Amino acid sequence: MKASVKIFLVTLALFALAVLLFHDRKSVSVARSENRLEIYYMYNENESQADWFNAACDEFKTAFADKYPGIEIDVLYAGREVLGKLRPRMIIGNPPDIVNQGGDQLEPLIRAGLLEPLDEVLSLPAYDQDMPWRDTFIDGVFDIYAYEGHDYFIPTSLFCSVFFYDKVMFERLHITPPVTWEEFLSVCQTLKENGIEPIAADGTEIGYNIAWYAYAISRTTTVEHVLATAWNEPGTSWDEPCYVEGAEMVRLLRDKGYIMKGYEGSKWPSAQMNWVQGKCGLLYTGTWIPKEMKNALPDAFKMGIFRAPILESHPDGDSYAQDIGAECFAIPKGARHREAAIDFLRFITSKKQADILADMDVPSAIKGCRMPEALIGLDTYLSPPYKLIEGMAGIGSDLSEWYRIVPRNYWSDLFLGHIGPEEMCKEVEQAHLRYYERMKAIGGEPR
């Protein structure tokens, strides 16, 4: 063998050796540890929810010291980027024991067959209540993310879209929280007349923009009808009067000047800051607000909520529909410590832990636990006759690809005033037909 070939091979060997010596050995040791529960958690380490989680992990280790002696809990604080960080672990078939993220975002993992169905596990006894684990959760919460008749997620905290207001401001202006759409418009008018911009909004957040139209059509028609239209069932179309009327409701808010000035270019968290500073009267967003704004609230500010108003002119609409999402925990298939993971989830969804969460202004999915002070009344909207639906007027993530291609940008543009109600409905219908034609052309399934 020539000397140069030898040198080439030796260089290769040295390089390989260097890779072996200096690669990240921690990840391998974590994966191979027999007594370490690995959790991918959706919060950052400096967030208050992480404090609760850390404390819960310590309590779990103590409470289960006999069953899992010396168990360690390794938490990866992924800060909402759980899926991105999870991806390589799932691909190589070495998943963590527990993953945590909003339920809608975890759904692709179910569709890819990567999560454990938890139906049987949910019939185990609850950790600190004398009933099956499943029965401790609020009714209907599992239906939100059920997939092909199976439950894959354990919900912890809830995200519901509601209107937030300042009780002190409302008392001062003699305003009572509205129940109907007409009352809502009247509240907006009163606020405007008193020099307060009625609605706070960050138009650069597309999800928040869409929530307005999703709310409107869940009142002008039924959630079942919206779903039927999205699935292209015969006799349905996006330019039906109920959808145009929904679009007109959204447009009306803009035309009447009820949305804060400059909202089209406003970036999060400007809207909620304007609201707590009393510049705006109403904020339509999720129930994470009390926790998120806790440290920004002025002393004379008392947070209250009311539901998205009903539409008396449409008694056939879904007056009781309440959209809901949940932060969920799931166990990937192939998790090394399945039993410990199940016990851990039973433990952190105990009533005691739910009450601790409530004290931190986080509403819990556990029935009968305390409700954060700012969210008092929310439990009423979560039980019959109220109907829990997934976001985007019930469409949720079942048709995520359709949603991305067809209505997403149009619904947002409607709120931003870039497109009129009728034009928007026509455009959505055309995009919808194009999507289904394309699916037909390629023999694909709508998704």
Place this chain on the structure above:
Amino acid sequence: MIVRGKHRWWHFFTHPGAVLVAPAFILYTAFFVYPAAMAFYVSLTRWSGFSPVRTFIGLDNFRELYHESLYWRAVSNNFIFMFGAGAAIFFFALLFAAALSNRNFPGRRFFKTMLFAPYVVSIVAIAVLWTFVYDPNWGLLNSMLSFFARFLVRLGLLSPDRAQVGVLWLGSWGMAMPSLSAVMVWAGIGFYVILLMAGIDRIPDDLYEAARIDGANEKQSFFHITLPLLRDVLVIAISIHIIGALKQFGLIWAMTRGTNYTHTMETYMYDVAFEPRTMSFRMGYGTAMTVVLFFMVILLTFTFNIIMRKAEVEY
């Protein structure tokens, strides 16, 4: 001594220089060649990007891509950036480069610095800055237009109801694409001016002197000496622009996050394959887009180079 005709590719490994090249070769193979090859395979599969299982579906992703109007809108946007922004960039870059190459140009250094400054600023910072400029309610541009409109109202040249200008600069396809192109020109022109200036500085002065003696004016010198002799620099500059325009991502994402009318191939690919807000997670389909992009870049730069080679001149 290397004998021609007996040179074979495996001789590379017996060459002493191979040792020096080996680490780079290994890294390049591991981190570019292999992933690129895998991308071709992934584009032929249905894959969420999470499961180890990929389902081979042949050319279905490409067929679907062919039928997807949003994707073609994104492609057309790339071409608008390539031709529209490109024409503006090279027109102004040539103009500025020709002017600033003149050593007697007043404030030469200042203008060079001013033109090049945006190029060294982070693209995200530029995007944030221009989002403020374009804001329909409190943006600099509309405020200035409103100020001007109020002035015209005072003069009685405009009706009072038109005093408040609320142009949605990024709000529709017709406005958003020119607005984004303008930012692209502003941010990128400095680089091309410097590149072209370097090319102009290389042209021997005696050619201009000879032209002057023969009675050529400045314009004739520019078109008959400067421009032809800048050909090789222009080829490189335009090739860089073509590749950049086709791979446009950062500016569009930071300014609009990609919408129906501002998506480029890259932002659309990200939306389809990675964006948790859209919950699409179609890695195979997204990768098919990058494969198409790869061939577009190759085809366009190759075609452009062939065209330019035919136009070669010598003095």
